[in-house]
Amino acid sequence: MRVVHAELRKLLGLPPAWGALALGLVVAPVIAYLNRHVSSVDAGYQEFAFGMIGVIVLGVVAVSSEYRAESAEDAGTRQIVTSLTAVPSRVQLLAAKAGALTLTVTVLAAVTAAVTLTVADAEITAARVLGAIIYWVLTALLATGITLLTRSGVVPLVVLILNTTVVSVTYLISKVLSAAGYFPDLAGSRMFIRGGHVDLGIAPATGGLIMCGWTAVVVTAGAVAFCRRDA
């Protein structure tokens, strides 16, 4: 518990994390406001899915900040060495990091979902809102998992932000290859998107499980790399 608390303080002590929280809080409601005259079954929920950029940044900086404190003067400062001195068990450190991230993103997602759905005047059902929140949390963890593998934020940022656009890469692939509907973002979005352009007939719960599976695989791969490599 103390380690989770420490990780939470580390995460919320990062200026980029505050930027990410602000982005997360603002983007989805603004898109929802601009699209308020477009009526669809997914009004509000679709906009919530587009507003993920802040969550992606949070997931990335939670890890990448350990490897490079990005400031002109402290190049080579690797906080990870200090972190591992304090918490030598790597699994414990990662678990605490994931816990702190999950906590932060859950609160952010709940607040943003409330604002976005109110702005969009959407029909609020507990299951869909819960699905939307889980979607954000899993996306953040996915970003963390990729960053654990790459150690630098560039690749996960580009790949994941590219995929939050209206016409996402996975959506394009799904037009050629229907199995692409099982990509984490498309499958996971079934938790709260009812209409939408990709519909393989994946039930909300199944979609959530598929995305959980992807996240588990990526985070595990990241964790294995983190435990085996030199810090």
Place this chain on the structure above:
Amino acid sequence: MTIVAAFRAEVIKLCTLPAVPGTLLTVWVASLGLSAVPAADVVEYAQAGFVVLGVLAVTSEYSGGQVRTSLVGVPRRIELLTAKALALTATSVPAAGVVAAVVRSVPAIWYLTLVALLAAGVAALVRRTLPALTVLLGCLFIAVPLIRDHAPPTGRISAPLLAGTLGVLAAAVISFHRRDA
């Protein structure tokens, strides 16, 4: 050092960053792959690679204090920035040419090069990789498509993009000239 020598030095610095050939190869392969998908806007996605290229060209100077060595070599700051911008253009034009060949559209070259220069300008103002990337990707992939949906249609190379790039580059020149390195 003349501007020609500075330009050569900048080209060598840019092309020997391991991330640069990696980024360009990824962009080319991804563009080829996406061009097989009907109705895919290949240039739209390829621009992400040019954002990375432009950002790396600048922030690589700041991750280890290399900028101070560079300024010892080329003490005139505007000359250094000009050489950097020229080197980025010289790298970006052939790289974008490959993408343009894939989509069979020459203007794509100018658009992608413009994006790389815009990215370099933003990176010179922010000096850090991740914030610069987030701002640029957020603008190009979230804000711009949204504005496009609510504004009269224009070509990809539009007046606001040109004005924005020039404005950012001017701001970058002024800030690089005045700030401590």
